[in-house]
Amino acid sequence: MSQSLLRHFRLRSHPFTRAAQRDGLYRHKGFTEALERLRFTVELDAIATLVAEPGCGKSLLLGQLADELQQKSWAVHYFAHATVGPFGLVNVLARKTGLAPRRSRAETALAVSAALLEDERKHLLVLDEAHALPDDTLEDVRLLTIADFDRRSPFLLLLAGQPSLDDRLAEPTHHALDQRITTVARLSPLSLDETREYLRVRIDMAGAKGLPFFEEDAVAALFDASAGVPRRINHVATSAMIVAASRGRQTVGAQDVHDARLDRGRL
Structure with missing residues (x-):
């Protein structure tokens, strides 16, 4: 993730890389x-x-x-x-x-x-x-x-x-x-509740602890897009963050997730 994107969301590090997974392993x-x-x-x-x-x-x-x-x-x-x-x-x-x-x-x-x-x-x-x-x-x-x-x-x-x-x-x-x-x-893939917690753990580890980040409808959209598979969550969440940042938004909504999927040619 570029430094400008990290600054936009006030994060210390990329929340969805393999390195982040090792540092903040979510034990569902x-x-x-x-x-x-x-x-x-x-x-x-x-x-x-x-x-x-x-x-x-x-x-x-x-x-x-x-x-x-x-x-x-x-x-x-x-x-x-x-x-x-x-x-x-x-x-x-x-x-x-x-x-x-x-x-x-x-x-x-x-x-x-x-x-x-x-x-x-x-x-x-x-x-x-x-x-x-x-x-x-x-x-x-x-x-x-x-x-x-x-x-x-x-x-x-x-x-x-x-x-x-x-x-x-x-x-x-x-x-x-x-x-x-x-x-x-x-x-097995994560449930909706586990997907919500997975996102929270990743974002907290990246430096946004306690701050709103993924809106509730975005969590549901990410779960739908990824079927609860962590690797897919990582890819779609990152793409949705880029879409949200390009619109000047500080939080990620369902529309950002939807448009990120459209950019990848997937509904």
Whole structure:
């Protein structure tokens, strides 16, 4: 956000950037419940999935969990669809643990699992965008989770992705992996009341604490425009602020939100 726009609304910082989200994380009911489910799963050294529509805060929740575990001396290994690469998850993880790949993926998986079990630290393996992972990578996951004859897991495994992840895991090919999942955590869009509170938290963090900013009809319009998805709220709210400022307004109204949507070609 330009300095002139910040001055217009008397704000210290942009209320709707990713940096603002990290500094003033809004822990709504769904976020808190999903995080608590994963915290309980941590104690079990089990397998969990985190499912969310794009823009609902999955990355923020993963970051929160990883930060908490790293403060407790956990080793966190993060992979996304694009970072696994052509060598496969097993081989990439082997290199991260200082091992040379063995003759087969199964042997490499056993060697990796044994190395992690010998490590005094606990390990979290996060596979983000798991709904888009190729079948070979999900098979690597299964190989990594069958070490030590099922007596002890070498790591906590967290598969995170969009709702289509449910369908992927339900495929017969991945039935063995699906059976091992202990916990499913889900992030849903915000309700109207949560959208109102989300906006308040963001604006307060940006320096307008206690000042009127989004008119009530604007809150309803933002909720309608975004369907409660935080990332969409951020984009539409910023556009509406620009429209309001161009009109010399100190507060954002429903018409500003509507016109911002028209500017983007969306009703």
